[in-house]
Structures are given as C-alpha cells and as structure tokens.
Amino acid sequence: MCQCCAEKKDIYLPQLATVMEAEAMNVTEKYLRLAMDDGQFDYIPGQFVEVSIAGIGEAPITITSSPTQKNGFELVIRKIGNVTNAVHNLAKGAKIGIRGPLGDGTYPVEEAKGKNVVFICGGLGLVPQRAFINYVLDNRDDYGEVTILQGTKCYEQRLFVKEVAAWEKRDDVTMLETIDEPDDCWKGNVGVVTKLIPKVKTDLKSAVVLVCGPPVMYKFVLMSLEEYDVPHSNIFLNLERKMKCGVGKCGHCQINDVYCCMDGPVFRYSDLATLPEAI
Numbered sequence: 512m513c514q515c516c517a518e519k520k521d522i523y524l525p526q527l528a529t530v531m532e533a534e535a536m537n538v539t540e541k542y543l544r545l546a547m548d549d550g551q552f553d554y555i556p557g558q559f560v561e562v563s564i565a566g567i568g569e570a571p572i573t574i575t576s577s578p579t580q581k582n583g584f585e586l587v588i589r590k591i592g593n594v595t596n597a598v599h600n601l602a603k604g605a606k607i608g609i610r611g612p613l614g615d616g617t618y619p620v621e622e623a624k625g626k627n628v629v630f631i632c633g634g635l636g637l638v639p640q641r642a643f644i645n646y647v648l649d650n651r652d653d654y655g656e657v658t659i660l661q662g663t664k665c666y667e668q669r670l671f672v673k674e675v676a677a678w679e680k681r682d683d684v685t686m687l688e689t690i691d692e693p694d695d696c697w698k699g700n701v702g703v704v705t706k707l708i709p710k711v712k713t714d715l716k717s718a719v720v721l722v723c724g725p726p727v728m729y730k731f732v733l734m735s736l737e738e739y740d741v742p743h744s745n746i747f748l749n750l751e752r753k754m755k756c757g758v759g760k761c762g763h764c765q766i767n768d769v770y771c772c773m774d775g776p777v778f779r780y781s782d783l784a785t786l787p788e789a790i
Contacts, residue, residue: 522758525563525608530601531583537668539590540635541599544576546583547609554578556642557617557749557777561757562586562598563608570594571754571772574612575638577645587638587670613757616775618643619747623719627655629711631732633662633704633724637670639749639776640723644678651683656713658685662704662728666694685712704728705735715739723749730790733780746780750789 532544554574563569570592576585590599601607620643628647632640640659647654659678663669669690678686687707689700700707704724708715720741722729729748736746754772755763764771766789783789 522610525561525569525610528607528609530603530605530607533601533603533605535599536587536670539668540670541588541590543586543588543598543601543607544583545586545607545609548606552584552612554584554612555617556620556646557639558612558614559751559754559757559772559776560586560609560611560613562588562594563610564594564597565608567597568594569608569610570598571613571751571757573639573642573749573751573776575641577642577649579646579649587635589635610757613772614776615773616777618646618721618777619719620646623647624653625655627658627713627718629658629660629713629715629718629720631660631704631708631720631722631724633728633732634664634668635670636722636724636728636749637661639751640721641671641674643721648678648681648684656685656718657683658711658713658718659687660704660707660711661686661688662707662724663688663690665692666690666697687711703731705731708732708735708739715741716745718745720746721749722746726752726790733790743781743784744779747777748780748783748790749775749777751776 527548528545531546534542536542559571559573561569562572572586574584575587588595588598630640678684693701722732750771753764755761757772759770759773766786
C-alpha cells in the first residue's frame with residue numbers, strides 16, 4: 512500500500528482512543544480527556560467527533576479543548592441516551608471508538624484575528640465555545656478585546672467553574688456570568704443571558720460575535736443583537752443539534768440543501784438568511 516493511501520482514514524471506521532481522565536461535572540455532564548491510540552489527532556475549534564461504544568452505538572460530540580493543548584483532547588458528554596449513558600460509566604484507562612474530527616464549518620480562527628471577540632454561551636453552549644475561547648487565550652496577542660457571557664439555568668449545572676473563575680481574574684478578559692434561577696450559594700447576576708448583553712463594553716457592531724446554546728436561547732440572543740445593529744456577517748452560530756452520522760448520509764441534520772454535520776456545525780448568520788428553519 513502506498514504512503515498516501517495508508518494515511519487516509521476510513522470515515523466510517525472508528526479509531527481506538529484511551530480515556531486518560533474521567534470526571535463527573537454534575538448529575539448530567541461528564542468530562543473526558545482522550546488520547547488517540549495511534550497518536551494522530553489534529554482539529555480546528557468547532558469540529559466534533561463521533562463517539563462509539565461497541566455493541567451500543569455512537570453519538571456526535573463537539574470537542575471542548577483547544578488544539579493548542581497537546582496532551583489529548585477533551586469532551587463533555589451529557590447523559591441523554593444509550594450511548595451517553597454508557598460513556599458515563601467509563602473510567603480512566605477505558606477504550607472508546609472515535610471517528611473524526613468532522614465538520615467543515617468551524618470557528619473563524621483566522622478571520623477573527625486582530626478583532627474583538629464576544630462569546631455568548633447558554634448552558635451546555637459553553638462546551639463548544641470553550642475550544643475557541645482557550646485557543647484565543649493561548650494566542651492572546653493575535654486578538655483584540657475578549658468578552659465571555661455565560662448563562663446557566665441553575666447553580667448546580669454550571670460548568671468549568673474553576674476555569675470560569677480564572678477567566679474572571681484575568682485583566683485581558685471580560686467574563687460575565689448569570690444563572691436563571693436565584694440560589695443562596697450565588698451572589699452574581701440572576702436572569703437569562705441576554706440581560707448581560709447591555710453590560711458589554713466592547714463595540715458589538717465591529718466585533719466577531721459567537722453564539723452557542725439551545726434554540727430558544729439563541730433566538731432571543733439574535734433579537735438582542737439586532738438592537739445593537741450587529742451585522743449578520745459578524746455573527747457565528749453553532750448548530751450542532753440533530754447531528755447523527757457526521758458525514759451527511761443519514762439526513763437527520765439536513766436543512767434544505769445544508770447538512771449541519773458537513774457544512775457546519777458553525778455557520779455565519781448571514782449565510783442562514785435563506786434557511787429560516789435553521790433558527
């Protein structure tokens with residue numbers, strides 16, 4: 512077999528990875544750090560992988576770590592079905608199947624250089640955004656002002672708590688967090704994430720704005736951004752919902768002639784103008 516053929520991966524064939532670290536983040540989310548057994552794994556923030564458990568199935572999961580990290584890659588998996596339930600039972604040293612990285616629509620790593628960036632995250636939406644957040648922070652001189660808005664339903668569901676606290680302490684990052692429901696343990700902002708947008712000091716009209724969260728969240732975020740006249744071409748949405756096979760064969764994530772798994776999962780908002788079903 513020639514070298515070029517040997518290097519090509521079968522997009523349908525999972526490669527083995529080893530669980531290097533496993534930790535429950537809360538009742539429904541589990542953190543995994545994985546390393547490919549063949550040592551090869553290059554990706555761009557915004558891409559995802561298909562996680563498979565032999566005899567059970569597979570599920571698409573967005574990578575939450577930055578490619579600047581060299582000791583494997585990280586996933587956060589919500590317990591919502593047979594595959595994810597099985598993943599939650601894995602411990603350090605376990606083997607897992609990985610297909611990927613997948614997705615041609617990624618975060619605008621190059622386009623955003625020299626510009627101010629604003630991340631607006633709702634709940635689990637912090638997980639995909641974290642890959643680009645940490646990429647920007649690891650290449651801090653390449654980007655302008657960094658603002659992170661994070662909204663979570665309740666105190667117990669907050670993610671990456673220590674990391675968020677570290678972002679809050681940086682003098683080159685504006686980190687604003689809120690929870691929907693009041694809690695005796697919480698002294699910060701209370702309310703939905705859109706209530707944080709008026710507190711952003713960066714000029715939103717000239718910033719690159721990255722939005723990820725449940726559909727009900729980003730619909731209201733987009734409405735709020737309209738009030739600030741943010742150009743649609745400056746807004747990027749992560750539409751990872753409904754993905755299944757990851758390679759455009761099953762049609763689960765098809766929106767007219769667009770496949771979220773192949774053309775996304777990150778889309779420029781202006782490119783979705785003819786796809787009202789997407790939002």
